[in-house]
Structure formats: C-alpha cells, structure tokens
Amino acid sequence: MTDIQYDLWQPVIGLEVHVQLNTKSKLFSCAPNRFGDEPNTNITDVCTGQPGTLPVLNKEAVRKAVQFGLAIKADVAHFSKFDRKSYFYPDSPRNFQITQFDQPIILGGMIVAEVGGQMKTFPVNRAHLEDDAGMLKHFSTFAGVDYNRAGVPLLEVVSEPCMHTPKEAVAYAMALKAIMEYLDASDCNMEEGSLRFDANISVRLKSEKTLRNKIEIKNMNSFSNMEMALESEIRRQIRLYTQNPHEDINNIIHKGTYRFDPEKKETVLMRQKEDAEDYRYFPEPDLVPIVLTSAYIEEIRKDLPELPHDRFKRYTEELSLPASAAATLINDRQMCLYFERALKTCSNAKNLCNWLVVEFTGRIKESGKTLDQVGIKAEHVGNLVNMIDQGTITGKIAKSVADDMVANPGKDCKDIVKENPDYQPLQDTSSIEALIDQVLSENAQSIADYKAGKTKAFAYLIGQVMKLCKGAASPAMVNEILTKKLQ
Amino acid sequence: MYKLSATELKELFSKGEISAKEIAQNTLKRIEKFDPEVGAFLHVHKDRMLQKAESLDKKKQSGEKLGSLAGVPIAIKDNIHINGTITTCGSKFLSNYKAVFDSTVCRLLEEEDALLIGKTNLDEFAMGSSTENSAYQKTRNPWDLACTPGGSSGGSSAAVAARFCPISFGSDTGGSIRQPASFTGIVGFKPTYGRVSRYGLVAFASSLDQIGPFSTTVTDTALVMQVISKGCDRDSTSIHAKTPDYLAALSPSLKDFTIGVPWHFLEQLNEDAKQNFLASVEVYKQLGAKIVDVDLDILSHSIAVYYVLATAEASTNLARFDGVRYGVRSPKATNLEELYDLSRQDGFGAEVKNRILLGTYVLSSGFKDAYYKKAQQVRALMIQKFKDAFLKCNLVMLPTAPFPAFKLGAIQDPLQMYLQDVYTIAANLVGAPAISIPSGFSSNNMPLGLQLIGPQMHDKEVLSAAYAYEQATGYGKKIPAHFDKEAL
Numbered sequence: 001m002t003d004i005q006y007d008l009w010q011p012v013i014g015l016e017v018h019v020q021l022n023t024k025s026k027l028f029s030c031a032p033n034r035f036g037d038e039p040n041t042n043i044t045d046v047c048t049g050q051p052g053t054l055p056v057l058n059k060e061a062v063r064k065a066v067q068f069g070l071a072i073k074a075d076v077a078h079f080s081k082f083d084r085k086s087y088f089y090p091d092s093p094r095n096f097q098i099t100q101f102d103q104p105i106i107l108g109g110m111i112v113a114e115v116g117g118q119m120k121t122f123p124v125n126r127a128h129l130e131d132d133a134g135m136l137k138h139f140s141t142f143a144g145v146d147y148n149r150a151g152v153p154l155l156e157v158v159s160e161p162c163m164h165t166p167k168e169a170v171a172y173a174m175a176l177k178a179i180m181e182y183l184d185a186s187d188c189n190m191e192e193g194s195l196r197f198d199a200n201i202s203v204r205l206k207s208e209k210t211l212r213n214k215i216e217i218k219n220m221n222s223f224s225n226m227e228m229a230l231e232s233e234i235r236r237q238i239r240l241y242t243q244n245p246h247e248d249i250n251n252i253i254h255k256g257t258y259r260f261d262p263e264k265k266e267t268v269l270m271r272q273k274e275d276a277e278d279y280r281y282f283p284e285p286d287l288v289p290i291v292l293t294s295a296y297i298e299e300i301r302k303d304l305p306e307l308p309h310d311r312f313k314r315y316t317e318e319l320s321l322p323a324s325a326a327a328t329l330i331n332d333r334q335m336c337l338y339f340e341r342a343l344k345t346c347s348n349a350k351n352l353c354n355w356l357v358v359e360f361t362g363r364i365k366e367s368g369k370t371l372d373q374v375g376i377k378a379e380h381v382g383n384l385v386n387m388i389d390q391g392t393i394t395g396k397i398a399k400s401v402a403d404d405m406v407a408n409p410g411k412d413c414k415d416i417v418k419e420n421p422d423y424q425p426l427q428d429t430s431s432i433e434a435l436i437d438q439v440l441s442e443n444a445q446s447i448a449d450y451k452a453g454k455t456k457a458f459a460y461l462i463g464q465v466m467k468l469c470k471g472a473a474s475p476a477m478v479n480e481i482l483t484k485k486l487q
Numbered sequence: 488m489y490k491l492s493a494t495e496l497k498e499l500f501s502k503g504e505i506s507a508k509e510i511a512q513n514t515l516k517r518i519e520k521f522d523p524e525v526g527a528f529l530h531v532h533k534d535r536m537l538q539k540a541e542s543l544d545k546k547k548q549s550g551e552k553l554g555s556l557a558g559v560p561i562a563i564k565d566n567i568h569i570n571g572t573i574t575t576c577g578s579k580f581l582s583n584y585k586a587v588f589d590s591t592v593c594r595l596l597e598e599e600d601a602l603l604i605g606k607t608n609l610d611e612f613a614m615g616s617s618t619e620n621s622a623y624q625k626t627r628n629p630w631d632l633a634c635t636p637g638g639s640s641g642g643s644s645a646a647v648a649a650r651f652c653p654i655s656f657g658s659d660t661g662g663s664i665r666q667p668a669s670f671t672g673i674v675g676f677k678p679t680y681g682r683v684s685r686y687g688l689v690a691f692a693s694s695l696d697q698i699g700p701f702s703t704t705v706t707d708t709a710l711v712m713q714v715i716s717k718g719c720d721r722d723s724t725s726i727h728a729k730t731p732d733y734l735a736a737l738s739p740s741l742k743d744f745t746i747g748v749p750w751h752f753l754e755q756l757n758e759d760a761k762q763n764f765l766a767s768v769e770v771y772k773q774l775g776a777k778i779v780d781v782d783l784d785i786l787s788h789s790i791a792v793y794y795v796l797a798t799a800e801a802s803t804n805l806a807r808f809d810g811v812r813y814g815v816r817s818p819k820a821t822n823l824e825e826l827y828d829l830s831r832q833d834g835f836g837a838e839v840k841n842r843i844l845l846g847t848y849v850l851s852s853g854f855k856d857a858y859y860k861k862a863q864q865v866r867a868l869m870i871q872k873f874k875d876a877f878l879k880c881n882l883v884m885l886p887t888a889p890f891p892a893f894k895l896g897a898i899q900d901p902l903q904m905y906l907q908d909v910y911t912i913a914a915n916l917v918g919a920p921a922i923s924i925p926s927g928f929s930s931n932n933m934p935l936g937l938q939l940i941g942p943q944m945h946d947k948e949v950l951s952a953a954y955a956y957e958q959a960t961g962y963g964k965k966i967p968a969h970f971d972k973e974a975l
Contacts, residue, residue, distance in 0.1 A: 045587055045588055048812050049807040050587055050588075050813070051576070051581070051584070051690070051807065052568050052576070052590065052686070052688055052689045053686070055684055056721060057723065086803055086850075088806065088809065090809075090823070093807065094806060095806035095809060096806055145811070210954050278851055280802075280851075281853070282859060283804075285692075285693035285800055286693045286724065287724075287725060288723050288724060358927070
C-alpha cells in the first residue's frame with residue numbers, strides 16, 4: 001500500500017451557484033414564482049412552451065442581478081444578451097434554455113469571506129441570468145413533469161477556480177448566500193432548491209502551475225454536505241494519482257459529473273463526459289438585448305442596503321464585536337436583523353451579541369425556529385442586557401429570566417423580574433453583610449489562607465456568599481464589603 | 488358581393504344594405520362551392536363565424552359604435568392562433584393542436600369587428616414557396632388550377648385571388664406573403680419587422696417572421712395595417728410607436744420621390760419578367776418619380792445567408808415539438824429517446840426535416856463560425872448596404888419573383904425552389920417593409936408582381952407608392968375568369 005502524502009497536493013475548487021431570484025413572477029412570463037404548490041398550477045402558456053408564445057423579460061430579475069453585481073463590486077454590463085442553449089429533456093418546455101452565453105450581465109467582482117478568523121477575497125468570473133427547468137417526477141408506471149419551476153429566474157454565479165480547501169469553498173458559499181439575503185434577492189432555501197451549488201474540482205502537486213483534469217459535483221444541498229463531498233473527492237483524486245504514479249495523468253481522473261452520497265460519504269459518478277456536449281448556443285432572437293444606462297445602474301447602487309462585508313467592518317470596528325461573533329451574526333440574516341432591532345434599546349453590543357448568539361440561540365435551538373418566530377421581542381432581550389449592566393439583576397439571575405422569557409414569549413423581562421421575588425437583587429448592605437459574616441464564621445481556614453497571600457481564597461469566599469444568596473447579590477457589592485471586612 | 492373590397496363591403500354593412508349574417512353566409516357559400524377546386528382552406532369555422540356575425544348584427548342594431556373592419560370576412564393562415572380552434576401549421580404533428588390563446592393580430596381584428604372565416608393552407612411550418620409542403624392538401628392557383636398559388640401562404644393568397652374574402656393574413660419569413668401575392672395577382676404586404684406583433688404566430692425563424700395582409704387593393708391593406716400596427720407587451724421585438732395614419736398617406740402623386748433600382752443585380756432576369764419590370768419603371772417615371780441606380784450586389788448572397796440563419800432559428804424553434812406536452816405522440820415509442828425520435832420522424836415532413844438538419848448543422852461546434860457567424864456578418868453588411876441605398880432613394884424597386892406561378896410538381900429540387908425567394912429575402916434580413924403589387928401578366932397570362940422595399944418604419948411610404956402605381960395601372964382589378972361569378 002502506497003503511503004499517501006495528502007499535504008503535497010493542492011486542491012483547486014471553483015463553484016457554480018444557481019440562485020433562484022425571489023421575483024413575484026417568472027423570468028419570461030407572468031406566472032407566479034412560488035415553491036410548493038400543486039404541480040402545474042403556476043404556469044402560463046409560455047412555461048409549457050406552447051407554440052406561438054414568446055418570452056418577455058422580467059425587469060425585477062434584471063434589477064436583482066444588477067444589485068448583486070454592484071454588491072460584489074463587479075462590472076455591470078451596459079449591453080448583455082440572451083442565448084439559446086439547446087438540449088432535449090422533458091423538463092425543458094422548449095427543449096432549449098434561455099441563458100446568457102458570451103455576454104453575461106455581470107462580469108468579474110469578488111466575494112469576501114471569513115475563513116478561520118481571516119478575511120479572504122475570492123474572485124468571481126461572471127454571473128448571468130437564465131431560466132430554471134421544470135421537474136420530473138417518477139411514479140411506479142410513468143413519469144410526469146411539473147412545470148411550476150420552469151421559467152423561475154436564476155442567477156448563475158460562477159467563481160474563478162480560486163478556492164483551495166473545502167472550508168474556503170463553504171465560506172465563499174455562505175458569504176454569497178448572505179449577500180443574496182441582505183439584498184433580498186433570493187430566499188436562499190437550500191432544501192427547496194432556491195440555492196444550489198455545483199463544484200468543479202481538481203488537485204495538483206503544489207509545485208505544479210497548470211491544472212489537471214477536473215470533475216463536477218452537482219447539487220450539494222447543504223454546507224456540511226458540501227464540505228464532506230469536497231473532502232472525500234479531494235482524497236479520492238490524490239489517492240488515485242498517488243496509486244498510479246506511472247500512468248499518464250490525463251488517464252487517471254476523467255472528466256465527469258458526480259453527486260455526493262451523504263450515507264456513504266463519498267462522491268458517486270453520474271455520467272462520464274466523453275466530449276463536451278454541443279449546446280449550439282446562438283443569440284435568442286425573440287428577446288432584445290439588455291441595455292442598461294449608467295443612470296439606471298447608479299440609482300440601484302444608491303439604494304443598495306448595507307452589505308455583509310460592510311456590516312462586518314462596522315461590527316468589528318465600531319461595535320468592537322469579536323470577528324467570529326460578528327461573522328456568526330451576519331451569516332444569519334434573520335438573527336442579524338433581530339440584533340439590529342435590539343441595539344435600539346441596548347447599547348452594550350458585545351454583551352447583546354453574546355446573549356443572542358449563545359444564550360438565546362442555545363435555548364431555542366431545539367424548536368428550529370428563529371427568535372421572531374418564537375415570539376421573543378428584540379427590545380426585551382435588549383432590556384435584559386441593560387438590567388445586567390445596571391446591576392438590577394445579576395448575570396446568574398438573568399439566565400433564569402431568559403429561561404422564563406423563552407417559556408413565556410412576548411413577556412417583558414422587566415415584568416418577569418418584578419413579579420418573581422427570587423429575582424429581586426439584594427441591594428441593602430446590611431443583609432449582604434449578614435451573609436458575609438455567616439460565610440466568614442464558617443471558613444476560618446480560608447481567611448487564614450487569604451491573609452497568607454493566597455488570592456484564590458478570596459474568590460472562594462465570594463463564591464460561597466453568592467451561593468448562599470442564590471446569586472441575588474451584586475458581585476461588585478459582595479466584593480467591596482468582603483474586602484473591607486477582611487482588612 | 489365577391490367583387491367588393493373590404494372598404495366597400497364595410498361601407499355597405501355600415502349603411503345597413505347588407506347584414507353581417509348575409510356576408511357570412513355568402514362567404515361560406517362561396518367557399519363551399521369553389522374551394523374544393525382551390526383547396527385554400529384547411530378549416531372553415533362556420534359556426535363560429537355565423538355566431539360572430541349574429542352578435543355583430545345585434546351590436547349594430549343597438550347603435551353601438553362599429554369597429555373599423557365591421558363585417559369584413561378575413562381568412563387566417565393556419566400558423567396564427569385563433570383561441571380554441573385547431574392550428575396545424577400544415578403539419579401532421581399538430582393535427583390535434585387546439586390553440587390556447589388568441590394571437591394579438593386576430594384579437595385586434597376581432598376587436599374591430601372583423602369576421603374570421605377559418606384557417607388557410609400553407610407549407611408545413613411555413614417552409615416552402617409553393618404550399619406543396621402542406622401535410623394536408625394541395626392548393627391551386629385560381630388563375631390556373633394546374634399551378635401553385637405560391638407559398639408558403641398559398642392558402643391565403645388563393646382565398647383572396649378567388650375572391651372568397653377581400654382580406655387574408657399570412658406570415659412572411661423570406662417572401663411567403665409577397666411571392667404568393669405576385670403569383671395570384673393581388674396585393675401582399677410584409678410590414679417592418681416588429682410593426683406587427685408575432686404573439687400567436689407559430690415561429691419559423693423568429694428574427695425574420697412577420698405577419699402581414701393580402702388584399703385586392705392597397706387601400707384595404709392600409710385599412711388593416713391601421714388595425715394591426717400596434718405595440719404588443721407579449722412580444723419583446725414589437726415596436727411601441729404611434730400607429731401612423733396609413734389611409735391618409737395614400738396619394739396618387741409621387742412628386743419629389745426617388746426610386747432606386749439595382750440594375751446590375753437584375754441583369755439575369757428572364758425576358759418576360761424584364762419587360763414587365765421595365766414597364767413598371769416607366770409607370771413610375773410617368774407618375775413623376777425619379778429613378779436612380781443603386782448598388783445592391785450584396786443581394787446575390789441573400790439566399791445563402793437566409794438558409795443559414797432561418798434554418799438555425801427554425802431548428803430550435805421546432806425543438807419544442809417533441810410529443811411530450813402536445814401534438815401527436817408516436818404510439819410506437821417505448822422510452823423517452825424513442826418518444827422524441829419517432830414522434831418527430833412521423834410528425835414532420837421531408838422539407839421540415841431538411842431544414843432542422845441544416846439548422847442544427849450550421850450551429851454545431853466547429854461549423855458555427857463558418858456558417859452561422861459568417862451569415863450574421865453578411866446580414867449586418869446587407870443592412871448597411873440598404874442604408875446606403877436609402878440615402879439615394881425613398882424606396883427600392885425589384886420584381887417580386889423571377890417567374891410567374893409554375894405548375895404544381897414542376898420544381899422537385901429544393902435548391903431550385905429556394906431560388907424563388909431571391910428578390911424577397913433581403914427585406915426580411917434587413918427588417919424592411921416590402922409590398923408586392925400586381926404589375927400585369929406574363930405571356931401565358933399569369934399574374935406578375937412588382938416589389939417595393941422601404942427603409943424600416945417607412946411602411947407608410949411603401950403603401951403610398953404602391954397606391955399611386957395601382958391607381959395608374961389597375962392590374963389588381965382583374966379577377967380570374969373561372970371565379971368571376973356568383974356562387975349559386
């Protein structure tokens with residue numbers, strides 16, 4: 001058995017991402033763009049390719065494509081056009097797809113993503129508009145086609161082959177998803193297929209300059225699957241090259257399309273590409289070119305919302321959030337919007353972020369819902385953090401209050417604290433003194449240790465006081481009084 | 488009634504001298520009596536027409552304002568949809584295909600109270616120049632029943648020439664309105680590309696197809712153009728510009744008007760056609776127009792360019808006919824591959840297959856640059872050459888076809904058939920408006936046509952110049968003797 005040295009190799013990964021744009025109607029017809037309805041209900045004559053029908057471009061889809069282009073600092077083409085891509089398959093109602101072949105609407109640009117605490121820039125090659133296909137459904141004795149999806153607008157975003165680890169690929173994919181979400185350009189629901197990832201992947205020795213044969217992995221439907229698929233494919237390719245050192249490298253990895261089997265945790269060959277399929281692209285004569293004026297593009301630029309990358313900068317620089325916490329928050333747009341709302345009632349961003357990302361998220365994780373869906377108001381979470389900051393409650397009590405907030409969604413934490421005697425903080429010095437006296441009388445040894453210079457003993461004594469008062473006393477007050485007493 | 492133009496018939500109806508029901512009945516009777524000899528119609532929508540006629544009569548009685556085509560019977564080429572009726576495109580493949588919406592043109596016609604009669608024969612998917620490629624029947628030329636009425640809109644040209652109706656509609660991709668008009672001695676007009684919506688026209692070659700009318704007079708053509716020249720939201724290539732007043736523009740005088748003739752390109756014209764053409768030039772001189780020579784030698788490439796571009800587009804436009812969603816599905820198919828292969832093998836005729844193969848070939852990788860891209864370049868050059876020519880003249884004048892109508896079955900070689908389009912194709916390639924008007928008769932007494940081509944969006948000038956010629960000559964008034972009688 002050959003010893004495989006994985007670290008001699010460099011994987012090269014490029015991603016093709018199909019993003020369904022969340023326009024009201026389809027790319028070339030007025031049929032509703034909606035997922036999950038009865039088969040063949042969201043269709044017009046255009047969606048089933050009736051003879052005599054003609055495509056008419058949806059302006060909203062163009063707008064969203066331009067927004068994305070501007071968001072990734074790409075060139076938005078003043079002139080782009082559509083082409084016919086011919087292939088026969090029942091899910092394709094005209095047996096050609098309308099796509100953009102050599103003059104796409106978006107050229108270049110980059111996606112900035114956080115990989116292991118570091119910001120990396122990944123160049124994008126292009127993004128183009130095209131229409132989605134229908135879906136085949138197989139039954140025991142026949143197959144049917146559902147054209148509800150046929151004609152749904154897609155923006156296909158093609159990266160350069162610029163990623164070298166599965167983690168980079170996942171980071172790129174998550175950053176792209178976040179951009180789409182912040183633009184409100186797509187639902188980005190991977191399970192429903194509104195965000196689909198295909199990867200092109202090859203490996204080469206680190207010393208090599210040229211690329212070796214690549215294969216394509218289709219439809220990885222979650223980020224974790226994507227990471228596993230890429231991991232396993234990289235290992236497979238390195239293994240084959242290592243095990244066949246004398247074979248012509250072009251004969252080891254053959255161009256082909258694979259899918260990922262999550263059960264076996266490996267890539268499975270779907271079809272070998274003998275020759276590149278001939279799609280016979282040519283300009284779509286039923287559509288006029290997309291001509292965009294500078295004024296139109298500038299107007300869209302002006303209205304761009306704050307984008308993930310800018311938000312990351314603001315969070316880390318102005319709000320002093322740690323990079324990883326900021327990234328976690330931003331990659332979950334719903335939570336991020338929630339955070340922004342909570343910020344209106346609470347200025348301690350760092351603590352607020354921690355309470356949201358760790359405490360509350362942990363408490364509702366099981367439900368599979370967002371905080372909004374559970375019904376906890378953002379201002380109440382803000383209030384909770386404020387109460388801790390003001391010393392109204394201790395951090396320990398706050399955790400119990402948070403439990404109650406989850407149990408009684410919509411109830412303000414101020415009321416929860418007011419109504420529960422256990423949550424009233426010990427404010428008067430005399431009761432705290434009484435507690436401290438009790439602890440001191442029971443821990444003579446610790447006092448001796450403290451006086452001998454052991455600081456740990458002090459912390460122990462504080463702990464005992466807090467335990468006795470069930471966390472109700474302000475640690476700062478306990479600290480102050482205890483210090484005095486021990487002197 | 489059969490001698491009346493649309494304008495005259497509409498007038499009679501408005502005055503109450505004839506009812507819509509009478510018009511419909513007369514029309515249906517005439518078709519029933521004479522069409523078995525001609526074969527112009529594939530489907531006559533008898534009940535539908537009578538119903539529309541009845542409601543039109545009611546509308547008139549109620550005093551409601553009547554549309555500009557009130558009571559005018561109109562035949563439609565069977566590749567243009569009328570909602571709820573069969574559209575075969577002359578193909579077996581669509582023998583069972585019921586249109587699920589109205590074409591914009593038919594909708595506009597009916598909104599103006601026209602009476603749609605039914606669907607006329609054509610070369611399968613409008614591919615041909617003699618209507619012999621129809622999967623259903625032959626159509627005969629009313630001037631000589633042994634001859635073709637031209638194609639691909641041969642059913643529509645024959646219907647008007649035999650005076651079944653004053654107006655019919657065709658589609659013109661490379662001459663499919665003008666050549667049949669010339670062969671049958673009537674007026675045929677291909678408007679500027681985009682001037683008339685293609686929504687509801689089953690596409691042959693999308694960048695060339697255009698719907699247009701046949702009529703017996705230029706005035707009638709202007710009348711219907713007024714109705715159908717409308718921007719359409721369902722056709723992205725439709726032009727959204729104000730509808731010109733075509734009727735008001737018609738004038739018998741041609742002062743300060745220059746007509747360009749590409750003399751060099753016409754050198755090979757045969758004697759009959761040449762004499763006819765020279766006579767027409769004289770007519771225009773008499774009318775006060777200036778005749779100038781223009782260089783359009785590039786026209787010699789038009790057939791080659793056309794058969795690359797048109798077939799490329801057609802090969803994809805016809806890809807949808809696969810037996811999956813509609814049309815005739817081969818019962819012999821046992822899997823998907825066979826479903827495609829057998830349905831298309833059985834459903835399409837030879838010429839359609841020829842063109843799909845040719846179109847697929849010219850788009851294939853390795854050949855696309857030599858054929859498709861080259862043809863696009865020549866097309867661009869042709870547009871430029873016409874622009875240059877129109878700097879020197881208002882219109883370009885050409886014969887419509889190199890010969891008068893030929894005998895059915897006389898041309899077997901498809902390449903010979905393609906030569907029919909030598910003078911007409913250019914107007915499609917450059918998107919220009921072009922008309923064919925009757926210009927007299929050949930030595931064997933078959934009609935000949937004169938073609939006028941204008942710059943894009945100058946449809947009005949084309950019609951006006953045609954009108955002046957028509958007023959000066961009157962060739963269009965002649966009716967084929969065999970059909971110059973009432974149906975009894």
